[in-house]
Amino acid sequence: MDIDWSLFWESLGPLSLAAVVGTIPLALVSFVLGMVLAVAAALMRLSKNRFVSGLARLYISVIRGTPLLVQLFVVFYGLPSIGVVINPWPSAIIALSLNVGGYAAEVVRAAILSVDKGQWEAAYMVGMNRRTALRRVILPQAARVAVPPLSNTFISLVKDTSLTSLILMSELFRKAQEIAAFTQEFMLLYVEAGLVYWVICLALSSGQLRLERRPDRHVAVA
Amino acid sequence: MSLSPDAERADAPLLTVEDVSKAFGDNQVLRSVDLTVERGDVVAVIGASGSGKTTLLRCLNGLETPDAGVVSVAGTRVDFASVGSAGAKELERARGSLRDQSAMVFQHYNLFPHRTVIENVIEGPVVVQGRSRSEALEDARALLERVGLADKADSYPHQLSGGQQQRVGIVRALALKPSLLLFDEPTSALDPELVGDVLLLMRDLAAEGWTMVVVTHELQFAREVAAKVAFVDAGRVLEVGPPAQVLGAPREERTRQFVRRLTHPL
Numbered sequence: 001m002d003i004d005w006s007l008f009w010e011s012l013g014p015l016s017l018a019a020v021v022g023t024i025p026l027a028l029v030s031f032v033l034g035m036v037l038a039v040a041a042a043l044m045r046l047s048k049n050r051f052v053s054g055l056a057r058l059y060i061s062v063i064r065g066t067p068l069l070v071q072l073f074v075v076f077y078g079l080p081s082i083g084v085v086i087n088p089w090p091s092a093i094i095a096l097s098l099n100v101g102g103y104a105a106e107v108v109r110a111a112i113l114s115v116d117k118g119q120w121e122a123a124y125m126v127g128m129n130r131r132t133a134l135r136r137v138i139l140p141q142a143a144r145v146a147v148p149p150l151s152n153t154f155i156s157l158v159k160d161t162s163l164t165s166l167i168l169m170s171e172l173f174r175k176a177q178e179i180a181a182f183t184q185e186f187m188l189l190y191v192e193a194g195l196v197y198w199v200i201c202l203a204l205s206s207g208q209l210r211l212e213r214r215p216d217r218h219v220a221v222a
Numbered sequence: 223m224s225l226s227p228d229a230e231r232a233d234a235p236l237l238t239v240e241d242v243s244k245a246f247g248d249n250q251v252l253r254s255v256d257l258t259v260e261r262g263d264v265v266a267v268i269g270a271s272g273s274g275k276t277t278l279l280r281c282l283n284g285l286e287t288p289d290a291g292v293v294s295v296a297g298t299r300v301d302f303a304s305v306g307s308a309g310a311k312e313l314e315r316a317r318g319s320l321r322d323q324s325a326m327v328f329q330h331y332n333l334f335p336h337r338t339v340i341e342n343v344i345e346g347p348v349v350v351q352g353r354s355r356s357e358a359l360e361d362a363r364a365l366l367e368r369v370g371l372a373d374k375a376d377s378y379p380h381q382l383s384g385g386q387q388q389r390v391g392i393v394r395a396l397a398l399k400p401s402l403l404l405f406d407e408p409t410s411a412l413d414p415e416l417v418g419d420v421l422l423l424m425r426d427l428a429a430e431g432w433t434m435v436v437v438t439h440e441l442q443f444a445r446e447v448a449a450k451v452a453f454v455d456a457g458r459v460l461e462v463g464p465p466a467q468v469l470g471a472p473r474e475e476r477t478r479q480f481v482r483r484l485t486h487p488l
C-alpha cells in the first residue's frame with residue numbers, strides 16, 4: 001500500500017488546529033462543568049433527605065444507562081422538535097457535561113466516603129457545621145483520592161468528544177472526515193486522526209502520572 | 223468555700239449529666255447515667271470495652287445524641303428528650319451549643335492530615351470562632367512551645383510520632399478555650415514509651431485547674447490525678463468516688479474484678 005506522505009503532513013496542520021480550537025476546549029469546559037455537577041450530585045446522593053438523594057440517584061442512573069450518542073442527539077436533534085434550538089457548541093457542552101457529571105458523581109461520592117469518620121468528628125469538635133466541615137476538611141482530602149479515577153474520566157472524555165462530529169461540531173474527527181471525503185483517502189485520514197487523539201491522551205497520561213507521584217506531603221498512607 | 227459575689231455560680235458543678243440514655247438499635251448502650259463534675263476537677267471514667275464509657279463521653283459534646291436525659295456544661299443545658307422531638311434544626315443547634323463549651327482529644331488524634339500542625343491548631347479559632355489569624359497564630363505558637371513542639375509548627379501530622387500528634391491534638395483542644403476538656407482514651411493508640419509524655423502533659427493541665435473528663439485505662443493516672451473515678455459497666459455508672467475508694471476498696475464486685483484484671487493482667 002502506498003502512503004501519501006505529503007497528504008499526511010498537509011493534513012496534520014488542519015487536524016491539529018481542529019484539536020486545539022475544538023476538541024481540547026470542548027473537553028476542558030465540559031469537564032469543569034461536569035465536575036461541578038458531579039460534586040453537587042454526590043452531595044445530594046449522600047443527603048439524608050430521600051427525595052434529594054433519589055433525584056441524584058435518578059440522574060446518575062439515566063446518564064450511565066443511556067449511550068452518550070443518544071444523549072447528544074436528544075439535546076441537538078430532539079429538543080428542536082419541542083421548540084428548543086441549541087447550537088452545536090452549547091449542545092455538545094450540555095450533553096458532555098451532564099454525561100461526565102453522572103459518571104464522576106459516583107467517583108466523588110466514593111472519595112467522600114473514603115475519608116475517615118474521625119475527620120468529620122474532629123471538624124465538628126472544633127465547632128464546624130456540616131457545610132464548613134465539607135469545605136475545609138472533607139472535600140480537600142476526598143480530592144486527593146479522586147485524582148486518579150477522575151484523570152481517567154477526563155481522558156475518556158477527550159475521546160468521547162469525537163461523537164460530537166455527528167451533531168455538526170467542527171472538531172478533530174469531523175475535520176478528518178471532511179478531508180477524507182474530499183481526497184478519498186479514508187484509511188490515511190482516520191488513522192491520522194487516531195494518532196492525534198493518541199498523542200493528546202499520552203500527554204494527559206504523563207500529566208496524570210506526575211500528579212499522582214507528586215510527593216505526597218499531605219496524607220500518610222494509612 | 224468561696225465568698226466571692228458569684229460564689230453560687232462558681233460553686234455550681236461545671237458538668238452535670240442527668241438520666242442520660244442511649245441505644246444503638248436494640249443495643250442499650252447507656253442506661254440512665256448520672257454524673258457530676260465540679261469546676262477544676264478531673265474525673266476519670268474507667269470500664270471494659272463496650273461498657274459505654276466512650277459513648278458517654280461523646281454524648282457530652284453532641285458527637286452522639288442521647289435518646290433522653292439532660293446534659294449541662296457551664297450553664298448550657300440541653301434536655302435531649304425535648305430537643306429530640308423538636309426537629310433536626312433544633313437538635314443541631316443544641317449540639318452546637320454543647321460543643322462550644324468543650325473540646326475533645328481523640329484516641330486516634332484525628333488531626334487534619336492536609337494541614338500543618340499550626341494550621342490544625344488555629345483552624346477552629348479562626349474559621350469557627352472568628353478570631354484574627356495573627357492573634358490565633360500567636361496563641362498557637364505559645365501553646366506549641368509549652369508542649370515542646372514549637373519546631374514542629376510547620377510539619378504535617380504524618381511527619382510526627384504518635385506522642386507528638388497527640389500533644390498537637392491536646393493543643394488543638396486547648397486553643398478553642400473550652401470550659402471542659404474531654405479525653406477519649408488519649409494514650410490507647412500510643413506506643414508504650416510515648417504514653418508518659420502525654421500523661422505528664424495532662425497532669426500539668428489538671429494542676430493548672432482545667433476541668434477534665436478522661437476515659438482511660440491508665441489506672442495510675444486516675445489514682446494520682448483524678449478527683450473522682452467513675453466505673454462504667456453495662457451502660458451504668460456502677461460506682462463513683464475518690465480514686466482511693468473506687469480503685470483501692472471498691473464496693474462493687476464488678477469494679478473489683480475490673481481493677482484486678484487491669485492491675486494484674488496475668
